[in-house]
Amino acid sequence: MDTNALRSFVRAAELGQFQHAADELGVTQQAVSKRIASLERELEVRLFTRTARGVELTLDGQAFLPHAQSIVVGVERAITAVRPGSRALRIDVLGLRSAQAVVLHDYWRSHPETNLDVVTLRVNDPRVAVAAIEAGDIDASFRTVTDPAALPPGLQMIHAFDTPLELLVGPRHPLAAARRLTPPQLRKHRIWVPGIAPRSEWADFYDQLATAFDLRIDAAGPHFGDEVLLDTLAESSDVATLVGARDRYMWPTNHDLRRIPVVDPTLAYPLSLILPSANPHPELRGIIAHLGTLPRLPDTAWLPSWATTPQRDDDTENARGPRPRPRS
Incomplete structure (x- = not known):
């Protein structure tokens, strides 16, 4: 073949x-x-x-x-075996429009000499990404194992950055005219997040978020893609969703969608980076240092409970500087 x-x-x-x-x-x-x-x-x-x-x-x-x-990765690994150090840094992100991809793109624009390969494993269970790192198929992954004790020996998970959430609504939604919103103002409104997968980190996140603020998180129905979600929001008078402030979305101008920050407290999604504890790809240090320059959360911010667990070793901490502690 x-x-x-x-x-x-x-x-x-x-x-x-x-x-x-x-x-x-x-x-x-x-x-x-x-x-x-x-x-x-x-x-x-x-x-x-x-x-x-x-x-x-x-x-x-x-x-x-x-x-x-698997075949393509195997061929690339075979080539790498006879050309040591030639392979690009391969990092897994949740999607090419996700906050992780946006941050990596910003880094690459400042460091175009970086040999970087951004991939999407298209899996929901972070353990699959962990296995890919262990196998050497990828060098790092922007995933979170919400129980750090379950991380296999030989891997580490470091805090990458926190992304504030925004409410995304169409022009007919009752909250469409707001310039900012607080979590209590979201109560009783339908927040549609289709396709929340069991065992995914975001399933845990939305469970804790709904409990903490008594929100109506609706995960009903399959996820047919961002385009269908955006079309639905544009036509609806009662459906909203939550998106990351750094996530990149595109829609037709006639959709007239609005992204509204959520404040007091700011709702934020914590993102981690999983990588080998020993001998990580040499290009990773520059990216980790770049993550440390990203804006911090405000003093009033909410993060899930698992974001409070220390997740990095001393070398990485020195490379990034101190991490802001979650507030809830």
Whole structure:
């Protein structure tokens, strides 16, 4: 099986567009299309369907993707084995529009010499990311194991940064005209967060948030993607959601969505970075130092209970400086 075809398939699946995959791989879109067509003929299945926004995996494509990713990673590791130190720093983020990706992009813009590969494992259970670090498939992951005692020996989890939350609503929502909101003002309003996955760190986060402030967090229904969520908010007079202040969202201008800060206390989502305790990738130190320059939370802030646990070793603490303690 052609490894170039597999690599093209994997990147197209992760990025959602043949052109983006081609740009990353340094080939033409036509070359990516031909490689994937050849792969489909060999497998005798369709791997993609075309949409207005690019391409989406078929059910066969979804079944094939994790195996193809394993093969591509294995090939890259084999190459690295004979070219020590040549592989880019590979960091897992929850999504390419997430706060973690935004922060990494800001760092790379200031340090374009950094050989950086930002990947999305597309898994909800942080233990899968932990296993990928242990296997050497990735160098670090912006995930949180909410019970640090469950972290395997040989790995460490350090505090990365805290991202304040904002309420995202459409123009017909009762809170749409507010310039800022307090948690009590969110009570009885439907906050829709579809697709909260069991065992995920955000499931724990939203459970604690709902309990602390008596909020109505609605996780009903599958998550059909950010576009569907944004379309729903634009049309609704009673649905809202929570987003991170650094998360990057794009919507048509006629949606007229509003991002409203939540204050007194500021609701914040804590983000951690999991990496090896010994011999981490040398490029990580610069990124960890950059995380220490990010703005701190205000004095009145709320974070979940697991964010109060010390999560870094002495070397990392020295690289970043002191961490602000959560307030609740």
